Amino acid sequence: MSDLGRVLRLDARRTALLVAVPVLTVVGTAAAALSLCPVAYWDNAVVALLNAVRFLGPVAAALAAWTAVRERPLDYLRDLTARSPATGVLFDLLLLSAAALVSYVAVTVLVVAITLVEAEAGHLHPLGVLSGAGALVLHVVAGYLTGRAAPHRATAALVFAATSLWAAARVPGVSWWSLLPPAAFDRVALFTTLRPEVLADQLTWAAGLTTALILGYVMWVTRRFLFVLPIVVALAATVTATLGLHRSGGGAVTPVSAEPxxxxxxxxxxxxxxxxxxxxxxxxxxxxxxxxxxxxxxxxxxxxxxxxxxxxxxxxxxxxxxxxxxxxxxxxxxxxxxxxxxxxxxxxxxxxxxxxxxxxxxxxxxxxxxxxxxxxxxxxxxxxxxxxxxxxxxxxxxxxxxxxxxxxxxxxxxxxxxxxxxxxxxxxxxxxxxxxxxxxx
Missing domain, CATH: 1.10.390 (Neutral Protease; domain 2)
Known part of the structure; x- marks a missing residue:
């Protein structure tokens, strides 16, 4: 019972990861402010959130990798219990994802408030908000699992560099490649709107790849190959979303009529x-x-x-x-x-x-x-x-x-x-x- 208590106290201390919320909130707010236009257009509010993930994602991934490296030597405590070896990892991912999403929600509330204060126009795209959240969780999962696979001091810095290059390798409106999460969008002009199918493909891409990474890690540590079929389904969804983004040709907006x-x-x-x-x-x-x-x-x-x-x-x-x-x-x-x-x-x-x-x-x-x-x-x-x-x-x-x-x-x-x-x-x-x-x- 004493060993179980030590494990539970260790898991409880994971809540200290919530200190990352202020850091991520500040980064996300600053990034959203760079993309938020003076004209209150809901499409541009969504664009500001999606562009903020390009800055928020690498920071969240680096923090997740640092957490994985820092806690890796304590895995032996979890092995003392009858729980699955994947349970602790899934709990860490839950806490890290929750911390990242809390900061994302804070940035979203700020952007929405600014848009409401102005003479807002257009309609909010819930798919766009969810797409940004999915891309952020994908960064957390990828960063944490990389830290688990390579528990070295330099891993967090390498993860930050890799995810930053991945986010920076996008030029808005040039190629379909720029629509892969974290997507890069130009300011949406009046009389145009974001294409819902592009946002849906981005959400599917991030969710499919995140699911495949998590299930793949669980299968690796538990040696249970019954996860192969769900992994194949998740990867198929990611491939389908990739083909959908490729068909869009990099065009993320479409003309729309507006009641004057x-x-x-x-x-x-x-x-x-x-x-x-x-x-x-x-x-x-x-x-x-x-x-x-x-x-x-x-x-x-x-x-x-x-x-x-x-x-x-x-x-x-x-x-x-x-x-x-x-x-x-x-x-x-x-x-x-x-x-x-x-x-x-x-x-x-x-x-x-x-x-x-x-x-x-x-x-x-x-x-x-x-x-x-x-x-x-x-x-x-x-x-x-x-x-x-x-x-x-x-x-x-x-x-x-x-x-x-x-x-x-x-x-x-x-x-x-x-x-x-x-x-x-x-x-x-x-x-x-x-x-x-x-x-x-």
């Missing part, structure tokens, strides 16, 4: 839910431009953010824009410039037409550029807002074709409103509230 967030006055402006903070500035920047283009073929009452791969057009009263996801300074002005550039006809050539640039500066509220004919510039500058809008209606075809010249400004001595009325055009109408679309913020 909109404001409907005085224009309808719609953006990705993660960028709802951009609405006030976009409305303020788009309203003057929409008023100046009112009555032309490029008139619009709606501005919509489109994915980066979608073309920029002004069609049927809808102006499409692209936004940078970080909303860096000047994003609203850049979006309005995109609308202006999308009005160019295919006949526009380089070098740019300076007279068109003069009109663009007025449309965008910029300082007017220098033009070859100073008289035309003075003429345009002397007109009021109403006269400029009427003039643009008459000369919009030349403006779109980048064919404006000094004669277009010289021949406008009479008020353009007179020409507009003669050609059947009316005076510029006031920009009114767009049709309500049933969406709002």
């Amino acid at each position: 967030v909109c404001r409907d006055w005085p224009l309808t402006v719609c953006v990705h839910p993660a960028l709802r903070d951009a609405l006030p500035r976009l409305i303020a920047a788009a309203t003057p431009l929409a008023a100046r283009l009112d009555g032309t073929p490029a008139a619009f009452t709606t501005v919509e953010q489109r994915p980066a791969w979608a073309p920029l057009t002004v069609m049927d009263g809808v102006a499409a824009v692209h936004l940078d996801e970080q909303l860096s300074p000047g994003y609203a002005a850049r979006a309005m410039r995109q609308i202006s550039e999308s009005l160019k006809d295919a006949t526009c050539t380089t070098p740019p037409n300076r007279y068109r640039a003069l009109v663009d500066a007025w449309l965008l509220g910029d300082d007017p550029p220098a033009v070859p004919d100073a008289r035309a510039a003075r003429q345009f500058a002397s007109w009021g807002e109403t006269r400029r809008r009427s003039w643009l209606r008459l000369h919009f075809t030349d403006y779109r074709a980048c064919a404006l010249g000094p004669a277009d400004f010289w021949t406008s001595r009479t008020p353009p409103t007179t020409h507009a009325m003669r050609d059947g055009l009316t005076a510029p109408r006031q920009l009114t509230a767009p049709r309500q679309l049933g969406r709002g913020n």
